[in-house]
């Protein structure tokens with residue numbers, strides 16, 4: 001059975017539209033070797049010249065701390081084409097939307113729950129069989145822009161539910177099915193085509209290198225993903241800045257399946273040595289060719 005592994009983030013946009021811009025964004029934030037801080041003038045100059053790189057942070061800042069990993073939307077961010085039975089391609093951007101709805105906490109509520117509540121909550125809910133997401137595709141209109149991860153589709157686009165993702169077990173970062181996971185976003189099942197978003201091919205090599213390092217060096221519990229914040233952030237801040245990540249696989253053949261996937265935080269709360277890379281999930285329905 002062929003499967004795809006996809007990484008998603010809890011924001012409708014990424015912080016850069018091209019690999020060049022992503023690299024320049026990171027470079028603009030590099031700490032000065034003496035002060036060990038980023039140069040505010042350089043950061044401002046970059047932000048002023050590329051205001052779209054701030055959209056993701058603004059989105060996170062506008063959101064409450066999620067009440068649960070299972071109560072937050074997760075976006076694929078990139079555009080993909082879905083080919084239907086007649087061979088017609090519909091482009092769009094997908095969102096995993098919690099079946100039970102989106103819920104947030106106030107900062108005080110989040111603090112009261114302790115540093116690991118999201119991880120504990122996920123395990124409990126998965127055990128109770130309560131974690132499920134609708135796999136929804138927002139349909140782009142012909143000519144609509146799907147090649148830029150900093151630009152979401154305009155509000156009000158038709159949304160089609162392609163399947164349901166059920167998280168059925170959780171694994172630790174360091175072993176089991178999690179160790180071999182990668183999120184090359186160009187590896188997709190038959191019937192799903194990449195858009196011309198330049199970030200898509202640019203992600204392949206770094207993820208391959210990262211997978212190779214993980215396999216040879218082991219999982220690094222304290223390393224963040226591409227959207228990482230430094231230590232010292234508490235869960236609330238961490239979630240507000242970078243949100244969580246959920247990954248999944250879906251089958252090419254369309255059979256319901258159970259397999260390794262990914263559901264974790266792109267950030268590591270300082271007070272928790274724990275980081276969940278992986279949750280097992282199964283698809284209730286999700287089978288190309290897609291019917292519109």
Ligand code: HEM
Nearest residue numbers: 007008009014019076077202206210211225226245265266
């Ligand atoms: C040129 C742009 C990008 C580069 C170079 C890049 C690079 C990376 C690398 C090296 C990792 C670590 C992979 C691993 O643990 O094996 C990673 C993780 C990840 N990236 Fe990216 N990335 C990019 C863009 C994106 C975008 C647009 C998304 C949005 C869906 C995304 C979502 C993720 C997720 C969800 C993870 C996993 C985090 C975790 O393990 O907790 N990345 N990225």
